[in-house]
Amino acid sequence: MTWLALAYSSTATQPMSAVEIGQLLLKARMFNASVGVSGVLLHDSRQFLQYLEGPPDAVERVWQRVSASPRHQQLTVLMREPTETRLFADWQMGCLEAPASLLQRLANEQWRIAMAVAERRQPLSPALALLRQFAQGVQREALGKNSGSPLIL
Numbered sequence: 471m472t473w474l475a476l477a478y479s480s481t482a483t484q485p486m487s488a489v490e491i492g493q494l495l496l497k498a499r500m501f502n503a504s505v506g507v508s509g510v511l512l513h514d515s516r517q518f519l520q521y522l523e524g525p526p527d528a529v530e531r532v533w534q535r536v537s538a539s540p541r542h543q544q545l546t547v548l549m550r551e552p553t554e555t556r557l558f559a560d561w562q563m564g565c566l567e568a569p570a571s572l573l574q575r576l577a578n579e580q581w582r583i584a585m586a587v588a589e590r591r592q593p594l595s596p597a598l599a600l601l602r603q604f605a606q607g608v609q610r611e612a613l614g615k616n617s618g619s620p621l622i623l
C-alpha cells in the first residue's frame with residue numbers, strides 16, 4: 471500500500487490557548503479518524519508543524535480543511551510524498567507542545583526522502599528522524615509518569 475505523507479509549517483493568526491487548541495483537535499481527530507489519517511501536530515501556541523499520513527485522497531481532504539482554516543497563515547508545505555511506511559499509525563493526530571527551537575529546526579530540515587524505487591524500506595529523512603525521535607521521547611516520558619494517553623498531551 472502506498473500512503474501519502476504531507477508536512478507543513480504555519481503561524482497562528484493569533485496565539486491560541488490550550489483550550490482553543492483542544493477544541494480544534496477534537497474536530498480534527500474526528501474528521502481524520504473518519505478518513506483514516508494519522509499524524510502529529512507540534513506547536514508552541516504560535517507556530518505549528520503538522521505531519522499527516524494516510525490514503526492519498528484522505529490526506530488531500532484533510533489538507534483542504536487545514537489550508538482553509540483562518541486560524542493560521544504562512545502555510546509552507548515541507549513535504550508531500552508517497553510513502554510505504556506509516557510512522558504515526560497509532561497516533562490519531564497526537565498533539566505535542568514543542569520548544570520554538572525545535573519547530574524552527576524542523577522547518578529548516580530536509581524532509582524529502584530520496585525514493586529508492588527498487589527498495590521497499592525507505593530510510594527516514596533527517597526531519598522525519600528528528601520528528602519521530604521527539605514524539606517517541608515525549609510518549610515515553612508520559613508513559614513513565616503514568617499520566618495517561620500521550621495523544622491527549
Ligand SMILES: Cc1cc2nc3c(=O)[nH]c(=O)nc-3n(C[C@H](O)[C@H](O)[C@H](O)COP(=O)(O)O)c2cc1C
Nearest residue numbers: 494497498499501502518532535536539541542563
Ligand atoms: C494548526 C491546525 C491544524 C489542523 N489540523 C486539522 C486536521 O488534522 N484535520 C482536520 O480535519 N482539520 C484540521 N484543521 C482545520 C480545522 O480543524 C478545521 O477548520 C475544523 O476541523 C473545522 O472547523 P469549523 O467547523 O470551525 O470550520 C487544522 C487547523 C489548524 C489551524
